[in-house]
Amino acid sequence: MSETSFYTRAAFYWANVPATIDGILGGFGHISDIDIDGSKAFLREIFRFKNPPGRQLALDCGAGIGRISKNLLIPLFDKVDLVEQDEKFVDAAKKFIGENNRHLGTVYNIGLQHFKPQKMYDVIWCQWVLGHLNDYDLISFLERCNDALIRDGVIIIKENITTTNEVDYDEEDSSITRPYELMKQIIDEARLQILKTDIQLGFPDDIYPVYTFALAPIEPSDIEIV
Template identity: 30%
Template sequence: MATTDDVHTQSDLNPASSEHANNLGNSLPTTDSQISHSQQISYWDAQTADVDGMLGGYPQVSRIDLQGSKNFIAKVRRLTRISHETNSSPSSTTKPSSASGKDSANPTPPKTNTKLNRVLEGGAGIGRITTGLLLNIAQTVDVVEPLKKFTDVLAQYRPTAEQGRIGQIFNSGLESWNPAPDCRYDIIWNQWCLNHLTDKQVVEYLQRTSKTLTGYKPDSNSEKDNETLGWIMVKENLSTDDWGEDIFDDADSSVTRSDRKWKALFEEAGLKIIKMELQSGFPKSLYPVKMYALRPK
């Protein structure tokens, strides 16, 4: 189960639940093994279906959060387009693969001011990020969210939905969601939701969704031919444990992971980091929040 959003203060989480404490003896469970999806459902079902409920009583950070995410996406799109254009510069021996001079098998990334085709918000909650950011940069947004009472809020955007801008709504937890094999996304946005999955579930989810990125060709054995043009983006709280370990929150049954742990999980999932950046402008009482843009290796 994974529901966004969840802003934690540094006093919310119990340092005694860190992996460092667990490593002092074999009698205590590992941090992520304490995760209970049924407890998560109970916690989120008790929250109000509005921005205040989604952000744990910190609705004032929403505007800063959305602006930070918007800026990050723009930087990633600009960076990867420059990289693509540099790597695709034709040499004197290169011939175009079509009459138009374009290689249809290896599409060019859209310009940074062009709307993306289709994106996904994982653990979408009431669609705060969908309506506040993703619909501004994409033609269509699909959402994954286990609680129907949250996705029902999207009904107020009926004109947008009827235009096909709000696409499929999957009422499912991320740990059990299986995207259709032919589905392709330009961005898969995951914010304050992967902390509700175990380490193993995070890796498996990232592996599944990486196969739905634009440009992915399941039958190709060529790394070059299988180069994706889409991104998986992760935005999560970071642990400030003195030992750099993960911290368990028994209130919503989630894990606040260290930067080191996130990078290890991305590596295990076969993903490379294209860009990463800390969110700025949040109150100092909140945990640091980091954004990662990922692509398959």
């Protein structure tokens, strides 16, 4: 499949998904609370680091209707920016969060493969969206996020991971699910290091395992000179 077709088919799929929690979670809206609770626990661990990220500005990537922004990030950060390519979801997110909510920052209506951060962030949150980027664009996106981190800032990835060593392609929504080793390789190529990883508990057995990664830039002293 061509790169253009890969992204076009995904955009078409999401254009026809209702702007509801059940819609954006593919019929699994009932797991939303479990997911948010797991993410809260993970962030609590991150904030216990010796040099934790700040709480001034977060970025929600592939924000959908703002489920994660409203329920996870806005209670913890002074401002939260959103990136979402589907205009219908952008409008729904503003309503769901509240356009007058003082914690709502800038909402960018653009796909992640084209998004270039204009600000510096304490936390960049990417959940259930990176499967819509091919490997090349994912590495480039993570590199741009790397450059957009404030000192001690982190990138959080929460994504489905295959139980095999193979990539799974979903023709319905034009997305890929990667194995753990490929995710690690992509993270390495983006010159990021894994500070912490965890597996979400409490999800149904018939869905992919969901891993959460906390990433930070590789400091010069950590880079092996060949």
